[in-house]
Amino acid sequence: MTLSFRSFARSPRPARFRLLPEDVLGLVVVAALGLLVLAPMAAVVAQAFVPGAFTGQAERAGLSLLLEIFERPLWRRSLWNSLFLASIAAVAGCAMGTALAVLRHSGRMSLGPAMDVAAWAIIILPSFILAQGWILFASRGGIANQWLGLSFVPDLIFNPWGLAAVMALKSWPFAYIAVSAGLQWRMDDYGHAARLCGASGARVFWSVRVPMLLPAVLSGAVLIFIDVLGDFGLPAALATTYRFPTLTYAIYVAINQSPIRFDLAGVLALYVTGIMLLAVLLYFWVLRRRRYDFLGARAQLQAASSLRPGLVANGAAMLALTFALIIPIGASVLVSFTDRISAGIGFSNLTLRHYGFVLETGGAFLSALSTSLWIAARAAVGAGLIAAAAAYVLTFSEFRLNRLIDLTCTLSLAVPGVVLGIGYIFVWNAPAVDRAGLSLYGTEDILVLAGIAGAVPIAVRVLLGAMAQVPPSMLAAAALQGAGLARRIATIVVPLTAAALVSATLTAFGSAVFDLAINSILRPPRLQVLPVYVNRAFEQGEFGAATAATLLAGGLTVAIIATISIIAKAALRRLLRAPS
Template sequence: MTDASFAKGAPAPLSGQPFSGRRRKGLRITAEDGLGLAVILALGLLVLAPMGAVLVQAVAPGAFTGQLRGFGLWGLLEILERPLWRRALWNSLFLATVAAVLGGLMGAGLAILRHNGRLALGPALDVAAWAIIILPSFILAQGWILFASRGGLANQWFGLGFVPDLVFNPWGLAVVMALKSFPFAYLTTSAALQWRMEDFIHAARLNGAGPLRVLWSVRLPMVLPAVLSGAVLIFIDVLGDFGLPAALATTYRFPTLTYAIYVAINQSPIRFDLAGVMAFYVTAIMLVAVVAYFRVLRSRRYDFLGAKARMGGTGPVNRALLPNVLALAALTLALVIPIGSSVIVSFTDRIALGIGTDNLTLRHYAYVLETGGAFLRALQSSMWIAAQAAVGAGIIAAAAAYVVTFSGFRLNRLIDLTCTLSLAVPGVVLGIGYIFIWNAPLVDRAGLSLYGHPFILVLAGIAGAVPIAVRVLLGAMAQVPATMLQAAALQGAGLARRILTVVVPLVAAALVSATLTAFGSAMFDLAITSILRPPRLDVLPVYVNRAFEQGQFGAATAATLLAGGLTVLIIAAISAASRRLLRRLIPTDAGKG
């Protein structure tokens, strides 16, 4: 493109051509291409290599442990010959399928109630949905165990002897997982209901359709893609969940694939080959679910918005009894019972002593805060690891989002696909992949082995947080006009200066949010820390889970609440400080013409 074309107002692509305005010749590498290659290298090491190692290990057992036993699919059939692993496969499929159906219906139903007028408890549902997604599943699972077990609050305090049998069976656990994961369907359906086409609903009613017929034949088909998306997300989340089986280990025998992977690498002798096979099944099932979802979406059209579309959720507050009672019941089951049970137990001397002021105590908090105690060491280690992972994830995600948004880098689709697929990779699979890569004999001989070193937890934390951080930043960068960067380039600003002086100030708030989200997720990642933790390193999730397994319920809940409260305070303080700093560095002239 010539300078004359710039004068005529022709757009200047940021990556397809150098900013000097001369045509790109041959295979000339621009600065954006160099940044894209760096992103590909980082994602390759953090995500693609571990995922590839899991797939290779399934067809070539021992390939990464120096004990290669040949090539073939016979290793995949071994899971069918072992009753425990076969049972784990069936349990995982059962939990994920039932939870996807129940959670999808629950989330979609609550979203429709929420946006059918202004539901009085609607804001509480919104906050609770995000809180449940952010909270680690093992904490919610522990809360349900404290409430519903034989020695739990429901039986000991309230005399509800039927609750243990109601919860601790396959169907009850599926309901618990649906309560943990329904926010995925709730949020996706809520997003689809932001706009409404009342003309279709009015037409159906004029033709004699009742409320249920309108819901089934008009409202649900309009939001079917969102409902399916939520159900698939629930299926993926439950299939890869490690928190529930880890919490259940001492209460109810219900093996799943993720927990079987953990057992395989923590038994004697260690069976990396079986762990790799089970990790392959988890990944393969998730990919099948994603492919099936896309095939359903492509089977017909779902575009229905027109010029008469109106914003949903407007009008007077809906204080009708039934929808608000249903919303309150969902809030109670999904959040109040598990979190409330943990809070109560943390202040209770002994659950068996029942309700009474003489049973209240602070000794559990005093125990975990004991100077030089394991909790403080675990908290310090987890915060340091999470801080490094958050910074690394923020930098890589920002670079990836910039390349995808503002460049014509030839491998942009690979970057986007990697970040999308890695959202579906559970922590146990990622952890197994890291063991294969960073404990391989070739890597060890080169002196690059990280297995058993705390830094491997940082890398795994970055890998787990990058996909989410990229999604946050892509939305923010999409709002930045490319012409701003073109103008800076014409003034001689290089890539680094354009990013630091144009992009970063405009997306600073989103960058801070993405980094803090990565910090919070890395703090409580039980799956990765359980698999990759060096033997002598205390980390918070393992400390809490071990205390719970040993029956120290008061200490486990006190540690969870202290660490969770401190994490929230840190995130809130950094967020507030960053907003104040941004207002000072980037003053606004509100009110000036």
């Protein structure tokens, strides 16, 4: 008879109210998530209904401020722009990602591995860096007009439809990855039955294959919609080039104007969160209307195809790579080595002065870089520890609040950095918190906490898959031998999931370094941080310095991640005495 760890953990208790070690760990996780995620979100909601609730100037509760969004021209325009961008990008990006995924798994795309790497690279890259690359390429003083003579490009890009296309190019990997996961298994029987009934190949695709992929397609569309609606990088990069207000940028303006309007920021943040929640609820409603469990005993893993590479598939992959990655990143690289964009192409226009300027000893860039790396390192360690504890409790215990932990981690994936930042201001700048001597607003520590909150949900998802592979019987056997919770985690769970733990921590580190939204909203006035330094240099027209700083910081961040990853893998092999 096999004894599972969960049944062992829930054995009869000697005392009625005695907590098991797993329960204590679960309570710690709930407290951490409550402080980092739930409290800021609750503050945003409360502030919208009771203006001034967290600033010591509480007004009468009501809906009057919520309805002002339809009366104020800027707010109304921001709402429309955000919905337009998110909706068009969701449709276009989902279509693009789905088509590329289908072509990728058709076996006729030799650029498939490059597409996989590019998809993850685009997701990881901050949107403001890609947006800045498009501005450098497509603006009237940019590369396309000045170097290539393509005078139609600025008008083609800098309009609502062009911006939606840019956002679709930034977000299509969500649909690509979701649909690729749905294509791992195939049921050829349905297609064969349709062909025997006289259906053409196109009809089989649209009437059989597409409906089977509908959950994955809808998942990709919702992820794109949420990502674009909460994006702050594009409007921040466009601020000096093209007037296109969005809800996220309106939130930023509300807390950076004089006088500061926290009440307006809270209302706009509530609208962003509410729209995202409605999108997720609509997604679940569509899925529950019918069943999609089509896999049967004859299902097979998608095998590598022996078909020869196709021109259409590889041409589509090359176009996607060019417009989604090569153009924006290539534009930034070219500008970083160019003395003046208006001088055109030529050896006389090449320079390294931008790199010399940002690397100047005692310069603002080095200060901003070191500060951001230190903040990101602390945030990554904190996120890794909390995520590991949460994943352990969710996987190996029957803690009563497991559903709350899972729901919090899932919902926080959809919370934009701008909304999270506003919530942190409300919580950590409240008069009661200040009187208790716990106010963190205006300090470096609040950036660390916000970085942890933004990274924990992703780290939890990475670790859940790894911990699911650990047999609970191992933990049960160790517990029967008298090993406590800490020892079981240190000697069993950590060694078996070390690779995933390192990956989750490094992912949190990389995302925290370039988080523009959090740093723009919560940064102390005199603190130099990397994302704000890059964005400010871009706003001031110092394009060479901005791109050089981005490339240097990005290269150093990648080098740090790669080095730590290699060292961690080597240490793990040595610890487990695995053959090299």
